[in-house]
Amino acid sequence: MRFKLAALPLVLLAAAANAEEYNSITKAKYTNTDRGEYFGDLDQFNLDTIYYFDGKEALGPLKEFEYINKVSNLSAGVYHFDIGSFDDDIFSVGGEYFADNGLVLGAHLRDVGGNNVDTLSIGYLFTPDFLITVNHVDNASGNDFSVNARYNHQLNATDYIGFTLNVDEGLNNRTLSSKYFTHLGGEQYLTAELTYVSRDVGDEYPGLNDDFWELGTEYFFTQRTSIGFTFDENDQYSLGMNHFFNRNFAVEAAYTSYTDSDFDSDIYQVGLTVQF
Numbered sequence: 001m002r003f004k005l006a007a008l009p010l011v012l013l014a015a016a017a018n019a020e021e022y023n024s025i026t027k028a029k030y031t032n033t034d035r036g037e038y039f040g041d042l043d044q045f046n047l048d049t050i051y052y053f054d055g056k057e058a059l060g061p062l063k064e065f066e067y068i069n070k071v072s073n074l075s076a077g078v079y080h081f082d083i084g085s086f087d088d089d090i091f092s093v094g095g096e097y098f099a100d101n102g103l104v105l106g107a108h109l110r111d112v113g114g115n116n117v118d119t120l121s122i123g124y125l126f127t128p129d130f131l132i133t134v135n136h137v138d139n140a141s142g143n144d145f146s147v148n149a150r151y152n153h154q155l156n157a158t159d160y161i162g163f164t165l166n167v168d169e170g171l172n173n174r175t176l177s178s179k180y181f182t183h184l185g186g187e188q189y190l191t192a193e194l195t196y197v198s199r200d201v202g203d204e205y206p207g208l209n210d211d212f213w214e215l216g217t218e219y220f221f222t223q224r225t226s227i228g229f230t231f232d233e234n235d236q237y238s239l240g241m242n243h244f245f246n247r248n249f250a251v252e253a254a255y256t257s258y259t260d261s262d263f264d265s266d267i268y269q270v271g272l273t274v275q276f
Helices: 002-018
Strands: 021-034 041-057 073-083 086-098 103-112 115-127 130-139 142-154 160-168 173-185 188-199 212-220 225-232 236-244 249-259 264-275
Touching: 086 115, 103 130, 236 264
Parallel strands: none
Antiparallel strands: 021 041, 021 264, 041 073, 073 086, 086 103, 103 115, 115 130, 130 142, 142 160, 160 173, 173 188, 188 212, 212 225, 225 236, 236 249, 249 264
16 A cells, blocks of 8 residues: 555656647638538638647647636637638637736637627636636627636546536527546546527527527547537537547548528538647
């Protein structure tokens, strides 16, 4: 027993030494939505990058990080979509600053078709596991406010269950989501996610008034390879995979089937992730 207790710090030290750490994550993704002959195809391209001023440690799987980010960062992105003869671009820049006293400041600026959408945030990190932010959005339709609360409950050295509540005054949306992360042993991990949305946009769009839920899970065969599945109350099903060739480069692919009262659509996605 004494030998086991004495060896425990060495085991934890070795695990910490083997953990992968990153300062930047860049993702490129192409999406094709086949909406049938009448509605035509929708092509989308996203390129997003974020730089952290301190290292972000992976939780085992190279794509998994802590539930609540606590590292100051800068981000930028471009989003292009093309449907028929119409196409447009959205550009964005942003950042977060985490002060030593718990204060959190954020800004996110977007150019949407020549119209600016500016978001300013202020929050407080009460503990490493509890963060609340208040967000102000200034756009062409006016000013909106939202409140976001995130809580992480650490179950043991690796496993956690996290909760996020977002209340959006402008969209009349209330979203509650939860994520469970667990180490199954060896290089195998599992995540499970649940999202519940309650929304009320008035009589103008009665089809959007209903509450709905979404469930998802991802199984990691190794720290580099996973497969995921999601489905929701709106009859949307997704199946995807992710694989890291080494600690820096990964590819992903996904297929989504969506059905509603007006049309069926098939969504195909491929992506590339670069982490340093």
